[in-house]
Amino acid sequence: MKLRKVTAVAATALVLSLAATACGSSDKNDSGSGSSGGGKIKVGIKFDQPGIGLKQPDGSFAGFDVDVATYVAGQLGYKPAQIEWVETKSADRENALARGDVKFIAASYSINDERKQKVDFAGPYLLAHQDLLVKKDSTIAKGTDLNGKKLCSVTGSTSAQNIHDTIAPKANLREYSGYSECIAGLQSGAVDAVTTDDSILAGFASQDKYKGQFKLAGLKLSNENYGIGVKKGDSATVTKINTALEKMVSSGAWQTAVTKNFGPAGYKNEPAPKIGNIVK
Structure with a gap:
């Protein structure tokens, strides 16, 4: 009888251990470790803006926003093959986030007070x-x-x-x-x-x-602070994206993306903006 009692205790401990392991694995995947979990991330971009976000004839995507979004997704744990690009036109960006169609949007999305009532922004990552x-x-x-x-x-x-x-x-x-x-x-x-x-x-x-x-025409009619749109209230994702953007700038990857996408047009870009610094 004594042996049976010990065996039962051991079996119970094993079950609890396996349950704890399963919970830990689930938490890791939920935190955005896409590459380890094999999941996908949906990212909103423009499909018709050369140099920013353009769907090419072969079905691939190119542009500055595409490069920024790919880098950010990588820092969140997703490989390029795990990114599902979703077209988000200007009139539908807030709705796409509210519906949960995408995790974040990098689509020449200027930060302003009206939009901040509906979505949260990481960045800015470009001053146009x-x-x-x-x-x-x-x-x-x-x-x-x-x-x-x-x-x-x-x-x-x-x-x-x-x-x-x-x-x-x-x-x-x-x-x-x-x-x-x-x-x-x-x-x-x-x-x-x-x-x-x-x-x-x-x-x-x-x-x-x-x-x-x-x-x-060469007119600077306004300052456009490009931000990455995130569903309202998702402060955890905003923090992660801001960290990724800072790393992109400090590593030199940001300037590489600027030169690659805007250089051929002779575009004179502003220096990389600091996170949270909105130029009015």
């Missing part, structure tokens, strides 16, 4: 400036020249509205679903100018099919 893209022979040289002109931006973007409200109240706004449509409209003459961040415009202007046709 609103500018104008016009035809090479255009006489538009300053913001007020847009009065009476057709100005294009995408649905959900604040760029065109900023100009209309503060600089050129008589500008005729045109909103398209994507920047590709805006650029095509500029090429055809359907619009006179396209406005968004200089980094995005430089990416389009450097494409082979548009080389020599357009120019940047």
Whole structure:
């Protein structure tokens, strides 16, 4: 009887040990160790912004935001093959996070007070400036020249509205679903100018099919602090992403990504911003 009692105690201890191990394994996977757990992470990016986030003909993705998101996901424990890229257009970014469609969004997502009411931001990781893209022979040289002109931006973007409200109240706004449509409209003459961040415009202007046709006006109409959007209240993920961004800058990987994606267009980037430093 005594032997049976000891055996029962040992069996109970083994069961408790296995249960504790299982719980520990689950916690590790939940903490974002994707490579060890074999899981996937869904990341929102743009699919139609050369130099920022572009889906290429072979199905791969390229751009500065893609490089930043890949680095961040790697620091969270996910290999590139474990990243599932999700297209997040400007008008749907907040909803995509709220629905849980993606873990985070790196999609030329400027931090502002209105958006901070709906989502949390890590970063910023790039300081861009609103500018104008016009035809090479255009006489538009300053913001007020847009009065009476057709100005294009995408649905959900604040760029065109900023100009209309503060600089050129008589500008005729045109909103398209994507920047590709805006650029095509500029090429055809359907619009006179396209406005968004200089980094995005430089990416389009450097494409082979548009080389020599357009120019940047060189205006710094606003400061655009690119942040990584995270579901409201997910402070743990924000902290992890901020740590990853700091490491990307200190390791030199950030500058490498800037040079690779913007260098061909002669884009003059600002230095890497400090985490939490929003330039107004």
